Amino acid sequence: MNFLRFAVRRLLEMAVTLLGASFVVFGAMYLAPGNPASFLLGGRSASPAALEAIEKQYHLDDPFFAQYFRWLGNVLQGDFGRSLQYRTDVSELLASRLPTTMLLVGMALLIVVVLGLALGRFGAVRGGAADTTVLVGTTFAIGTPSFVAAILLQGLFAVQLGWFPSSGSGSGEGFGSMVWHLTLPAVALALYLVGLLARVTRSAMLEAMEGEHVAVARSRGVPERHIIRRHVFRNALGPVLTTAGLIVSTLLVCTVLVESAFSVGGIGQLLERAATTKDFPTVQAISLIIIGIFMTVNFVVDLLLPLVDPRITLGARSKA
Incomplete structure (x- = not known):
């Protein structure tokens, strides 16, 4: 019983830690300098309307918490999103x-x-x-x-x-x-x-x-x-x-x-x-x-x- 109780407690601690880590990881990338939309354009110049369209497509213009909870919900379903660089899951x-x-x-x-x-x-x-x-x-x-x-x-x-x-x-x-x-x-x-x-x-x-x-x-x-x-x-x-x-x-x-x-x-x-x-x-x-x-x-x-x-x-x- 002690073993089972310890294992359950540690698994719960791991879940909470992983949740906190997910927030830190997502926040660090969100605050990092640069704009992923610029990479998606391949260095080409674009009009404000084109930039706005790209940000809307990838939800880059959403508030931070909206982006985080959408991403977290997808991760819990096994969906890590789509790579911006390789254009694949x-x-x-x-x-x-x-x-x-x-x-x-x-x-x-x-x-x-x-x-x-x-x-x-x-x-x-x-x-x-x-x-x-x-x-x-x-x-x-x-x-x-x-x-x-x-x-x-x-x-x-x-x-x-x-x-x-x-x-x-x-x-x-x-x-x-x-x-x-x-x-x-x-x-x-x-x-x-x-x-x-x-x-x-x-x-x-x-x-x-x-x-x-x-x-x-x-x-x-x-x-x-x-x-x-x-x-x-x-x-x-x-x-x-x-x-x-x-x-x-x-x-x-x-x-x-x-x-x-x-x-x-x-x-x-x-x-x-x-x-x-x-x-x-x-x-x-x-x-x-x-x-x-x-x-x-x-x-x-x-x-x-x-x-x-x-x-x-x-x-x-x-x-x-």
């Missing part, structure tokens, strides 16, 4: 580009989890020169922004060595081709977060090693590998799991830069172009999707934390 744009971005983010997340946990554990357990190497490597990773990593990887592995494509997603050539095309973007996207997760894992494991239960287990002659796996690494997963929201949000935000650098053609690149051209419906739809994914990840993390660490109760993280 936003839902169709997202359906064609979202799978590419989700594959890119999924590949990057896999790299982050595997390498981040492995490096953090390796440094904490081995210590000495191994730990120093991990610290130096993670410092380099954390200090390298995604767009810089994208340029370096593109120049070395795509241009100089020719091992990977320098652009595109390979979406029309099968799944294997997509993975090949998205490998460099995924590495560029993951590099910073690999360093971050490795640091968090290392610190959490070092702290867990100082616990009394670890000392008791060693005094009883429990093999060290069992202590590391059952007592140290498992107890370190709590702090690691709490960084999941930060990791996912960083991946979603940085994909805008990485997709643009590699011309991937996902929703990140679409968001960058839509913001430049003041394509209101597209920007608003993508922003809501990103916010929704971020809140969903945090919700799942809150549900998983008590399973990973029984000392944590439902809702403890949100109250902290």
Whole structure:
């Protein structure tokens, strides 16, 4: 019952937060400088009557709240409107580009989890020169922004060595081709977060090693590998799991830069172009999707934390 009550409460909080976020996103685009009608004219001069006709067609001349509530009502029905730039439904744009971005983010997340946990554990357990190497490597990773990593990887592995494509997603050539095309973007996207997760894992494991239960287990002659796996690494997963929201949000935000650098053609690149051209419906739809994914990840993390660490109760993280 506590689980159900907590889940319902969090879902209601998510709905209210998403509603507030929708208002902020819509208001930010409404207040942004420039006029989407000018883009629709393609830079051509037009008479006041022509401008008025365009604004009336797209309801750009309506009061702010009238525009917002009309848009919100359509969104609740699954209609994100029509793109001003591409002259097509936003839902169709997202359906064609979202799978590419989700594959890119999924590949990057896999790299982050595997390498981040492995490096953090390796440094904490081995210590000495191994730990120093991990610290130096993670410092380099954390200090390298995604767009810089994208340029370096593109120049070395795509241009100089020719091992990977320098652009595109390979979406029309099968799944294997997509993975090949998205490998460099995924590495560029993951590099910073690999360093971050490795640091968090290392610190959490070092702290867990100082616990009394670890000392008791060693005094009883429990093999060290069992202590590391059952007592140290498992107890370190709590702090690691709490960084999941930060990791996912960083991946979603940085994909805008990485997709643009590699011309991937996902929703990140679409968001960058839509913001430049003041394509209101597209920007608003993508922003809501990103916010929704971020809140969903945090919700799942809150549900998983008590399973990973029984000392944590439902809702403890949100109250902290």
